[in-house]
Amino acid sequence: MVSQTGLDYQKNLQIFNGLPEAENDKLMQSILDGLLSSQKHIPSMFFYDKEGSKLFRKITGLPEYYIPRLEKPLIREAAAGLQGSLKEVDIIEFGCGDCSKISLLMDAIPKENLPAIRYVPVDVSYEAIIETGAILSHRFAGLEVYGIMADFNKLDLIPERSRRIFCFFGSTIGNLDPEQRIRFCSQVSGIMKTGDILLMGTDMVKDRHILYKAYNDSLNITARFNKNILNVTNNLTGTSFRPHSFEHLAFFNEKKSRIEMHLKAVECMETVSSYSGKIIQIDKEETIHTENSYKFTNYHIQELTESTDLNIDQIFTDKDNWFSLIKLIKSN
DSSP, X not given: OOOTTSBOOBTTEEEEEOOOHHHHHHHHHHHHHHHTSSSOBOOGGGGOSHHHHHHHHHHHTSTTOOHHHHHHHHHHHHHHHTGGGOSSOEEEEEOOSOHHHHHHHHTTSOGGGGGGOEEEEEXXXXXXXXXXXXXXXXXXXXXXXXXXXXXXXXXXXXXXXXXXXXXXXXXGGGGSOHHHHHHHHHHHHHHOOTTOEEEEEEEBOOOHHHHHHHTSOTTOHHHHHHHHHHHHHHHHHOOOOOGGGEEEEEEEETTTTEEEEEEEESSOXXXXXXXXXXXXXXXXXXXXXXXXXXXXXXXXXXXXXXXXXXXXXEEEEOTTOSEEEEEEEEOO
16 A cells, blocks of 8 residues: 555655545545536546456457557657657656556667666556556666656646656547647646657547447457446445446447447436435436547647647558557647
């Protein structure tokens, strides 16, 4: 567990707890507020407890889920061009559920430079940080890991350094609504110094059948991942949801250019949070909205960058333009 000082020491691994008790209460309240809304919803950040992270790693290996298969060669290509920058630098990663991607960037670091590199994962999941940090500190001897347990908006917790590379892989930016992602990129730009780099993955608009299959896999791993958010909700809020009383529902909303994931109730139910006492009533076939995954066009990318002081230095993409990795540099 995280110590009272907020730091957990394990050789070269430290974790700072940026989620004090008051913040935990705020996060719990965000779940309850969502469940009491007219369109019930649970913030997608709560997917990633230990079981959720395990299931997501399985998703990344599914044949239908194309993103890692396409993104990893792009990260290798970008890393090759960054070798000259991988010295005395902080590498900040937003979300660290799968260290196979950040490892590709680490592979480009000359071994003699590793002791001067600090990896800074930012994630709400203690389990994800401790697992990723342990793997990387073991694989890359001398690498310092300074994990920050917080949501992505806690940018003031990120330590300063003369040079930093920010990484937002896997199209996680697509989980944010348009206004949220513009605000987030503006905030990241605000803490970046001239010459700092942001590597950001964006899943591009493509045939809706391909998108549908990616979120409705034949082994139902995505369904299990989606339903597990109810277990997380029960543990955090004291509710008594039964995951088997819901169906996984994922579809492409063409008007909003996003995949939507929902949980559809197969029966009427009521539950009460031990923290609020308010009755949460769900009708049969009513849905709980659990995630959006926006798909991008070149226009969306341009719109996102024009609202910041970030310049597009290079865009890496596959031959079919299904996925893009954007290299952005802070201009001033």
